[in-house]
Amino acid sequence: MVFKRRDRRPLWKIVAGFLWPKGGWGRAFHYIKHRVRRLPDPPHRIARGIFAGVFVTFSPFFGLHFFGAALVAWLIRGNVVASILATFFGNPLTFVPIGVLSINTGYFLLGLRGPKDAELHQTLGHSFAEAWHNINANIWALFTDDRADWSNLSGFYEDIFFPYMIGGIIPGIVCGLICYYISLPLIQAYQNRRRGVLRAKWEALKTLKEKAGTKADAGNEGDYSDPDSKQ
Numbered sequence: 001m002v003f004k005r006r007d008r009r010p011l012w013k014i015v016a017g018f019l020w021p022k023g024g025w026g027r028a029f030h031y032i033k034h035r036v037r038r039l040p041d042p043p044h045r046i047a048r049g050i051f052a053g054v055f056v057t058f059s060p061f062f063g064l065h066f067f068g069a070a071l072v073a074w075l076i077r078g079n080v081v082a083s084i085l086a087t088f089f090g091n092p093l094t095f096v097p098i099g100v101l102s103i104n105t106g107y108f109l110l111g112l113r114g115p116k117d118a119e120l121h122q123t124l125g126h127s128f129a130e131a132w133h134n135i136n137a138n139i140w141a142l143f144t145d146d147r148a149d150w151s152n153l154s155g156f157y158e159d160i161f162f163p164y165m166i167g168g169i170i171p172g173i174v175c176g177l178i179c180y181y182i183s184l185p186l187i188q189a190y191q192n193r194r195r196g197v198l199r200a201k202w203e204a205l206k207t208l209k210e211k212a213g214t215k216a217d218a219g220n221e222g223d224y225s226d227p228d229s230k231q
Contacts, residue, residue, distance in 0.1 A: 039079055039081060039082055041079045041082075043184055043187040043188045043191060044184065045077065045078055045079045045082075046078075046079045046082045046183070046187050047078075047082075047180045047181075047183045047184040047187060048073065048076050048077065048078025048079065048082075048180065049069075049073045049078035049079035049080060049081065049082030049083035049085075049086060050078075050082050050083070050086040050176075050179050050180060050183050051076070051078065051086075051176040051177065051179060051180040052069050052070075052072035052073040052076060052078050052083040052086070052176070053065075053069040053073070053082065053083040053084065053085065053086025053087040053088075053089060054086050054087075054089045054172070054175050054176040054179045055069075055072060055172040055173060055175075055176035056068040056069040056072060056083075056087060056172070057086075057087055057089050057090030057094075057098060057172070058090075058098055058101075058102050058168035058169075058171055058172030058175070059164075059165060059168050059172065060099075060102075060128075060160075060161050060164040060165055060168065062128065065087045065090065066084050066087060069083035069084055069086065069087050070083055070084060086179070089175075089179070096124075098168075098171075099124045099164065100124070101167075101171050102164050102167045102168035102171060102172075103124065103160065103163050103164045103167055104167065105166075105167030105168070105170055105171060106162070106163030106164055106165070106166045106167025106168070107163050107167065108167070109166055109167060109170075110162075110163055110166060112163060123160075124160065124164075127156055127159075127160045128160070130152070130156070131152075131153060131156045131160075131161075134149075134152050134153055134156075135153070138153075
């Protein structure tokens with residue numbers, strides 16, 4: 001394959017790179033900000049894409065955030081690339097507070113009692129890890145003689161997944177709108193400034209061409225002298 005790495009990285013390096021990218025999260029943030037600002041689309045469409053990406057990070061569909069953000073951006077006529085880049089709002093540094101806020105909101109809206117905040121982040125991580133393990137085991141059971149058991153997943157859905165999904169809607173919309181209204185004037189200012197720089201360069205280039213043309217015309221006039229003046 002053309003883009004395949006020559007030296008295959010071990011698993012621990014892949015996990016470490018996900019938790020802490022090369023250059024740190026600050027550099028990653030500045031790279032994403034630079035990419036978003038230079039997208040060739042009107043500012044309001046880019047800002048809508050940012051809203052979509054941030055909103056989807058408050059959903060429990062881990063592993064599908066890219067697709068969910070692209071779908072929401074398409075529905076609200078936002079920039080799909082901006083929505084995918086904005087999903088990095090959810091990262092290993094923010095997943096815990098996002099999860100705790102979303103599921104607590106879900107418990108409140110549904111009138112449920114959940115674990116205490118001090119234990120909630122451990123419960124979330126353990127529950128999702130166990131759910132993925134059960135899903136893989138049940139899928140594998142379809143091709144073997146093992147028996148599939150979905151009973152544990154039903155408890156996970158009722159106690160964790162559904163409250164998380166419902167509770168993430170409100171904070172997702174709030175944070176998405178905040179990012180929308182912050183990013184919109186910044187993108188407008190950047191595009192206007194960039195447009196002004198490009199216009200200034202074009203005017204300078206046009207002036208140089210006009211000066212070069214004037215000098216060339218003056219040189220041509222000097223070459224064609226009046227024949228009567230030589231007699």
